[in-house]
Amino acid sequence: LNADLTRANEELDAFAYVASHDLKEPLRGISKYAHLLLESAVAEDTEHRQKLEGLRRLALRMDSLLDSLLHFSRVGRVAAHFHPVELDPVLEEALEMVSARRQEHPTEIRINGPLPAISCDRTRVREIFVNLISNALKYNSSPTRVVEIGHTADGLPEPAFYVRDNGIGIAPKHQEVIFTIFKRLHSRDDFGGGSGAGLAIVKRLVEQHNGRIWLSSSPGEGTTFYFTLSPLHPTEP
Known part of the structure; x- marks a missing residue:
């Protein structure tokens, strides 16, 4: 039972690492395009700019969460050295x-x-x-x-x-x-x-x-x- 739990935890850590790593690339694209759209937006179009700013903030928030998940999974995957x-x-x-x-x-x-x-x-x-x-x-x-x-x-x-x-x-x-x-x-x-x-x-x-x-x-x-x-x-x- 303990061996099964250990293997399951290792698989979950591996999945979290891969998923987090692979999600970062499209997220960078979303953030980049939001930035480009914001630069080209008309200054007077306040509503449009606010929505793009919101999109960028959400992308940054997701990037931060993925970084934390990557670190969490890495801690579990890499052995400590005493x-x-x-x-x-x-x-x-x-x-x-x-x-x-x-x-x-x-x-x-x-x-x-x-x-x-x-x-x-x-x-x-x-x-x-x-x-x-x-x-x-x-x-x-x-x-x-x-x-x-x-x-x-x-x-x-x-x-x-x-x-x-x-x-x-x-x-x-x-x-x-x-x-x-x-x-x-x-x-x-x-x-x-x-x-x-x-x-x-x-x-x-x-x-x-x-x-x-x-x-x-x-x-x-x-x-x-x-x-x-x-x-x-x-x-x-």
Whole structure:
């Protein structure tokens, strides 16, 4: 049964990759022709131009969704490579990658470190931190956004990494479905948009490290994401 499930998941990943890749070419054509029609449209024809602008926005939105689906399927198809890694430099890189979002509003980053050195796929763990920190900053309407990152075993069944924020929080009824790909709890115009694939990708990256991810949250009081990283094969050359 497990073998059948694994094979089915692999086939679904392969299908998602091929479908997403093949759909991008005609989508580029739609976007290109919409752009050409917009350039040739009469300036006074407001209604016509608005419809073409809408078509271009929809094409860009679909392109973004396909990129996310391609990335999601690629994560499942490409094996992780485990090596001994110092995580403090990895976290520094992740924080640098979200620096633009950090500058949008007053932000305080707290690091409860140092983080431990572990065996992991360095690039994929960095992506986990980038996604979780970016969400912590994004879904936050506090005057000063506070994000705390650390590693703890306090009150937990096993040691875990965590990313904690003082953001808008997540209602209990949504706390399971947020790890579903393309699941959004807000409209695209709220909190800067996005494809809704980030947490699904994070979950898949964590599971590649034989880990698990969960959260603790209350609406209006912030959210803490916990995750473990316990690779089955400690190191690979």
